[in-house]
Amino acid sequence: MEDQFVATEADMLSLGERLARAFVAGDLVLFEGELGAGKTTLIRGILHGLGWKDAVRSPTYNLFSVYDTVPPVLHADLYRVANTAGTGIEDYLESHVCLVEWPKALEGVVDLDDAKRISIAFEGDGRRVRLSNINL
DSSP, X not given: OEEEEEOSHHHHHHHHHHHHTTOOTTOEEEEEEOTTSSHHHHHHHHHHHTTOOSOOOOXXXXXXXXXXXXXXXXXXXXXXXXXXXTSSGGGGTTTSEEEEESGGGGTTTSOOTTOEEEEEEXXXXXXXXXXXXXXX
């Protein structure tokens, strides 16, 4: 487990770019934190680190977005979802890096034992980012 303090949005994007090198296809990365903590910003940094140049938005209403990067990425926002059974998200678990915000809906549907975890918490004027099962 490793903690990082992030003071600015630019720092969060930079951390994401560094994290991108730690992920391979088949990785399940669970993001936890309050609304507005910076989960999507960190994911934007990860995608930029993998070469994505276009906009990155939280897929709250369409459930997930797929990005043609190397490795390919599935970005899911499960804030409004009680259970992911039947959504098709399981089809991406082996072939994509799966970045999942609000992962509670995966419990009981997907094995989360080996998942990488990123928790973001407000701390003063910045954020405390806790990395679990991730080597930077």
